[in-house]
Amino acid sequence: MSKEIGNNFRPGAVATDLPLAHDRPVDFGLQDFCEKCGICAEFCPSGALPKGENQQVMVRGVRRWQMDPEKCYMYWCTIGHGCGICQAVCPWNHKNNLFHSLVRETAERFPYLRSLLVKGEELTYSHKPGPEPRWMTDDIF
Ligand code: SF4
């Protein structure tokens, strides 16, 4: 996730033996923002995304919300194509214009306003969940 372009990108990697200096992790308040948000988990049609502070687990030394790739993939197979609702509803993936840049700056600099920003996101964009696929409700797993 990046402050400027959210999570709607494909990361690439280059293998090299060049001696490179390590940079430091970037903290723009995302962990706290996600704790207050949870919109992606709310609208994930397969239930693959956990929500809430007590749903975090340690993965390779990092505390995180671990998604369930099988549930996600099963949903993709059911609908016959990729999903991406979690990316479509994430507030950090809005178009990079002046207004959204200001909101991102506010979210980073003023932690006490993050809950309000999430509420504004819900009111402004009125995210609607899609219909539940049959395999989720037929208890076949
Ligand atoms: S792609 Fe769809 S099913 Fe998979 S985690 Fe995102 S919202 Fe859930």
Ligand code: SF4
């Ligand atoms: S929708 Fe985006 S900001 Fe909200 S919890 Fe999910 S990843 Fe975090």
